[in-house]
Amino acid sequence: MIVLDTGAILPRRGGIFGALSDAFWRHPKLLVFLMLTPPVLWFGIIYLGSLLALLLQSFYSLDEFSGLVVPEFTLSTYAQLFRPSNFDIIVRTVLMAAAVTLASGIVAFPIAYMAARYAKGKWKALFYLGVMLPLWSSYLVKVYAWKLILAKEGILNWVFESLRLTPLLDAFLSIPVIGGNSLSVSYTGTFLVFLYIWLPYMILPTQAALERVPVNLIDASGDLGATPFQTFWHVIFPLALPGLVAGSIFTFSLTLGDYIIPNIVGSSRQIIGQAVYAQQGSAGNIPLAAAFTVVPIVIMGLYLWMAKRLGAFDAL
Amino acid sequence: MTSAVSLQQVSRHFGPIRAMDAVDLEIAPGEFFAMLGPSGSGKTTCLRVIAGFEQPTAGHIEIFGETAEGVPPYRRNVNTVFQDYALFPHLNVLDNVAYSLMLRKVDKAERHRQAEDALAMVKLSGYGARRPGQLSGGQRQRVALARAIVNRPKVLLLDEPLGALDLKLRESMQEELKSLQRSLGITFIFVTHDQGEALSMADRVAVFSDGKVMQVGTPEEIYNRPNSRFVADFVGSSNLLPPDFTATITGQRAWASLRPEAIHITPSDGAAMQGRVTARSFMGSTVRLGLYVNGASLHAVVPASGNSANVDDMVGVLFAPEALHLMERET
Ligand SMILES: Nc1ncnc2c1ncn2[C@@H]1O[C@H](COP(=O)(O)OP(=O)(O)OP(=O)(O)O)[C@@H](O)[C@H]1O
Ligand SMILES: [Mg+2]
Numbered sequence: 001m002i003v004l005d006t007g008a009i010l011p012r013r014g015g016i017f018g019a020l021s022d023a024f025w026r027h028p029k030l031l032v033f034l035m036l037t038p039p040v041l042w043f044g045i046i047y048l049g050s051l052l053a054l055l056l057q058s059f060y061s062l063d064e065f066s067g068l069v070v071p072e073f074t075l076s077t078y079a080q081l082f083r084p085s086n087f088d089i090i091v092r093t094v095l096m097a098a099a100v101t102l103a104s105g106i107v108a109f110p111i112a113y114m115a116a117r118y119a120k121g122k123w124k125a126l127f128y129l130g131v132m133l134p135l136w137s138s139y140l141v142k143v144y145a146w147k148l149i150l151a152k153e154g155i156l157n158w159v160f161e162s163l164r165l166t167p168l169l170d171a172f173l174s175i176p177v178i179g180g181n182s183l184s185v186s187y188t189g190t191f192l193v194f195l196y197i198w199l200p201y202m203i204l205p206t207q208a209a210l211e212r213v214p215v216n217l218i219d220a221s222g223d224l225g226a227t228p229f230q231t232f233w234h235v236i237f238p239l240a241l242p243g244l245v246a247g248s249i250f251t252f253s254l255t256l257g258d259y260i261i262p263n264i265v266g267s268s269r270q271i272i273g274q275a276v277y278a279q280q281g282s283a284g285n286i287p288l289a290a291a292f293t294v295v296p297i298v299i300m301g302l303y304l305w306m307a308k309r310l311g312a313f314d315a316l
Numbered sequence: 317m318t319s320a321v322s323l324q325q326v327s328r329h330f331g332p333i334r335a336m337d338a339v340d341l342e343i344a345p346g347e348f349f350a351m352l353g354p355s356g357s358g359k360t361t362c363l364r365v366i367a368g369f370e371q372p373t374a375g376h377i378e379i380f381g382e383t384a385e386g387v388p389p390y391r392r393n394v395n396t397v398f399q400d401y402a403l404f405p406h407l408n409v410l411d412n413v414a415y416s417l418m419l420r421k422v423d424k425a426e427r428h429r430q431a432e433d434a435l436a437m438v439k440l441s442g443y444g445a446r447r448p449g450q451l452s453g454g455q456r457q458r459v460a461l462a463r464a465i466v467n468r469p470k471v472l473l474l475d476e477p478l479g480a481l482d483l484k485l486r487e488s489m490q491e492e493l494k495s496l497q498r499s500l501g502i503t504f505i506f507v508t509h510d511q512g513e514a515l516s517m518a519d520r521v522a523v524f525s526d527g528k529v530m531q532v533g534t535p536e537e538i539y540n541r542p543n544s545r546f547v548a549d550f551v552g553s554s555n556l557l558p559p560d561f562t563a564t565i566t567g568q569r570a571w572a573s574l575r576p577e578a579i580h581i582t583p584s585d586g587a588a589m590q591g592r593v594t595a596r597s598f599m600g601s602t603v604r605l606g607l608y609v610n611g612a613s614l615h616a617v618v619p620a621s622g623n624s625a626n627v628d629d630m631v632g633v634l635f636a637p638e639a640l641h642l643m644e645r646e647t
Contacts (some may be wrong), residue, residue, distance in 0.1 A: 219369055220402035222518070224416040234415075238406045291426040 052177040058290035059066075069286055077287040081295070086275070086288075096187070097255035100194040101202075101248045107195070108202040108247065112240075116210035127207075132284035137203055139197065145262050146193045150265060156180070174222050179265055190266035194255050201250035209243020210236070245312045252303065256296035272296060318381040319502040320345040320471055321366055326375030327527075328361050335361040337377070337527040343520075345380070348497050350514035351507045353524030360399075361509040362524070363473045366505065368392050380470055395464040399475040401456045402446035409435070409459050414470030416467045424464060434462040437496065454485045465496070471503045478513065481579075490517055511551050515539060523547050525535065530593075540575065544645035548573040555579075561612045562640065570642045578639035579616035581605065581625055587632025593625050609633050 012018060024031040061074045065131065081084060115127040117297070134142065149155050160169045173179040180186030213236055221231040259273030272292055279289035307313070321343040330338040335358045343349045351359045364370040365377065369390035374430060377384040381587045395416075403412050409429050411418070417427035428444075435441055438458035457477055464472055477493075478486045493514055494517055497504045508514050514521050515535040523546075531543045542548035548556050552575055559569040566572075584590050594613070595606030603623050607614045614633070625631050 214402070215399065216398055216402040217404060219389070220396070220404075221415070222369075223394075223396045225369055225390050225419050225467070226415075227390055230419055234418075235404060257553060 001178060016123060022091055041206060054290045058294055060287045062285045062287055067284060077291045080288055081291055086292075087164050089270050089272060089275050089292075092269065093273075093295075095196070095255055096191065097252045099191055100255045101251045102197050103191070103267070105206075105244055105248060106197055106308065108199060108206050109240075109244070112203050112207035112210055112243075116207050116213075131203050134196075138287040139261070142197060142259055143193055146189075147184050147265050150182065150189045150192070152184070153180040154182075154184070154229045184265050185267055186234050187267060193261050193265045195260065198251040198254050201254065202244075202247035204244040205246040205250070206240060209240045209246075211270060213239045241312050243279065245307050247309075249300070249304070253300050256299065317344070319343055319378070320347065320380060322363075322378040323366075324376040324378075326365060326372045326377060328358075328365055329372055329373045334527045335404060336365065336372070339527075339529050341522060341529065341532065343503060345503055346501050348504045348517060348519045349493070349506065349523060350518035350521045351505065352509065352514040352521050352551070355510060357524040358527040360475055361394065361526050361527075363475055363505065363507055365517065366471070367394055368395050369475055393469050394471045394473060395467075396475065397457075397460045397464045397468040397477045399477070399479060401448075401460040403456055403459055403463070403612075405448055407448075408444065409440070409446050409448065409451070412448065412459055413444075413463045415463060420467070429537070430466055431462070434466040435459075437465070438462045438492070441613060453480050454489070457481065457489070461493075461496075465500060465502065468500070469502065471505065472497075474504065474506045476507050476509070478508070478581055479511075480532075486513075489593050492516065507571050515551070523550060528626065541641050541642065542560040542573050542643060544643055545571050555614045557612055557614075557640070561610060562642065565637060566640060566642070572640045572642045574614070574635065574640055576617040577617050579607075579614065579618070580634045581616065581618050581623060582632035584630040584632045584636050586635065589633045590630055591633045593629045593631060594628050596625065607631070607633060 013021065025064075057069075059075070060069050060071050061076050061278050062068070063070050081090065086233075111127075111131075115124065119127050138161055147154075151157070157166075157169070160166050169183075172183065172188075178187050180189075183189040217224050217235055217239070218231055221235045222228070224274050226234065259271075260279045262274055272295060276292045277284045277291045279292060318344045321341065323339050323341040326336060326339045327334065332458050337358075339358075339362060341392050351362060353359050364378070366384075368384065368387060368391075372385065379394065384392065404415065407415070410428060410509075413434050417430060419579035422430070432444065433443065435444060439459050440455060440458050440462065443451070443455065443459075448459065451459065453510040457480070461477070474493075481489060490513060493504070493506075506514075508519065512610050515538065518535060520534055521538050523530045523538065531538060531547045533541075535575060538547065538551050539554075542551060542554065545556055546570075548554045554573040555574045555576060557574055559571060560588060562572040563569045589609060591607040591609035591614070593605055594608050595604075595615075597604045597619065599617070601620055602617050604621050605616045605618060605625060607616060616633075
């Protein structure tokens with residue numbers, strides 16, 4: 001046994017870190033204060049502050065003749081949102097976001113399930129790599145790549161042609177609203193690119209939630225007489241639901257806010273992101289742009305409230 | 317009569333690890349059967365094989381006379397109370413208990429009524445609306461029990477169900493489990509590494525070591541007539557006597573066990589066998605003495621009254637030769 005020649009109380013550690021450790025131990029709140037100040041400043045002032053400034057702007061209006069913002073409280077800008085041309089934009093965006101979210105959920109779940117339940121070691125690393133790799137390359141590169149894939153002269157058309165399925169594609173493109181001249185200028189094209197770009201944001205939280213489902217709950221369910229399908233439906237799915245909802249918050253709100261993808265791949269009819277971009281840019285109508293930005297916030301609030309009402313967070 | 321559970325030369329190997337090695341067990345219907353053994357001896361594996369979570373590497377299993385190999389857990393009328401309860405966190409207590417009935421499409425009112433009955437049986441009436449997270453460890457344990465018995469399985473498996481409870485709760489749960497088992501008439505297979513629990517509750521006990529069953533018998537047999545050093549050592553407070561020592565008394569070279577209560581202390585003068593007191597602890601009505609006799613260490617439990625032997629005193633050591641139980645196994 002090594003006998004150290006020390007007293008019951010060890011001497012102070014020297015140096016600035018020693019002094020700091022002692023000070024933090026004696027005043028734990030000091031540490032919390034120091035750790036929280038920068039993020040609170042950032043989040044509170046810069047982020048929430050600018051959000052509030054934006055909200056404030058939405059209660060101003062634009063003088064139609066002078067083109068100047070009138071800093072007086074009014075609800076007229078919000079009323080403008082309900083003009084058919086603007087309201088269409090909102091409905092279109094929400095439908096697009098809902099479709100993208102639903103499809104991501106359907107595509108992501110099996111992938112996340114496989115990764116969480118069956119992938120081990122090397123395969124798990126491969127899964128993370130596969131899901132994250134697309135996030136490492138530029139968003140613009142990926143969107144333009146999709147434009148090329150979906151274009152009239154693009155690879156997808158070529159595939160359909162080689163399989164002699166062009167009539168099928170043409171029939172699809174002739175469907176109003178979702179069709180168009182080619183996939184790259186149709187809503188379907190926008191939808192496919194959104195689906196591809198946001199998919200990792202759906203897969204990762206879903207996989208994390210599935211991973212946290214304890215194996216013994218699955219055993220217990222089987223033990224009590226549940227077939228694998230019943231176990232999935234009554235145990236695994238409800239426990240993974242918060243992850244799916246978290247993922248859907250990403251895909252839904254990202255779609256509500258994006259303006260680049262529909263600009264590059266899509267029809268000429270705008271969605272909210274593009275409307276905000278146009279209003280605050282060329283049109284110089286900051287109040288209307290601000291009012292448009294409030295829409296996704298309200299919709300997300302409603303969505304979360306509904307999800308909670310439906311019990312999506314019961315497993316948390 | 318067919319056994320409730322019959323294991324014939326059942327093995328479960330994980331690569332080189334023999335978690336279960338050629339286990340033979342016959343468990344009778346309605347029996348309270350305990351599996352006792354140190355950590356890692358294969359008790360849980362044995363339960364999991366019976367429940368169907370693990371498939372045996374070799375051997376044959378029958379549950380009430382029907383072959384069970386290859387039958388998935390959900391088709392076995394065998395329920396488990398898991399060591400960590402495994403309650404569903406997203407369901408309230410009532411729905412947890414009613415889970416197996418829900419799977420069988422029993423209608424809602426009926427299954428809630430049956431679940432309430434099961435909760436009443438474990439003395440948890442009125443807790444149905446709570447979430448498992450809002451219960452204490454002992455209460456969760458009862459919910460797990462109610463959930464496992466609500467549809468009256470043929471066999472109930474319990475994996476150290478009392479492990480996480482404090483002593484008092486543990487003792488009251490032991491009694492409740494016992495009376496529950498008597499009133500339901502279900503075969504209970506109970507895993508524990510607490511020998512006191514196994515001996516006091518079970519009709520019969522199997523002692524596991526390294527994936528093998530060392531001995532199966534009633535608590536009295538296991539306690540009084542251990543068949544091996546391992547069992548004597550693990551089950552109890554019996555003295556283990558080496559072959560050299562046994563030979564001087566019986567003339568037979570074998571390991572033997574000797575219960576501490578069978579040893580009497582006499583004055584040392586004129587005693588046939590003498591020993592030195594090495595330790596003395598007061599236990600209330602009895603005194604526990606450590607003795608060093610003829611090169612062997614023994615302990616004796618003697619009445620407290622009239623025993624004044626102190627540490628380092630020489631005393632006479634007396635026991636009937638029949639009290640010495642010779643063991644048939646080498647180890
Ligand atoms: N899935 C597995 N893979 C590999 N080895 C395993 C597996 N399950 C159990 N084992 C091994 O099998 C042996 C028996 O394990 P088991 O869980 O049955 O022990 P136990 O008697 O229940 O112990 P405890 O009292 O600690 O719960 C152990 O050595 C364990 O490491
Ligand atoms: Mg175990």
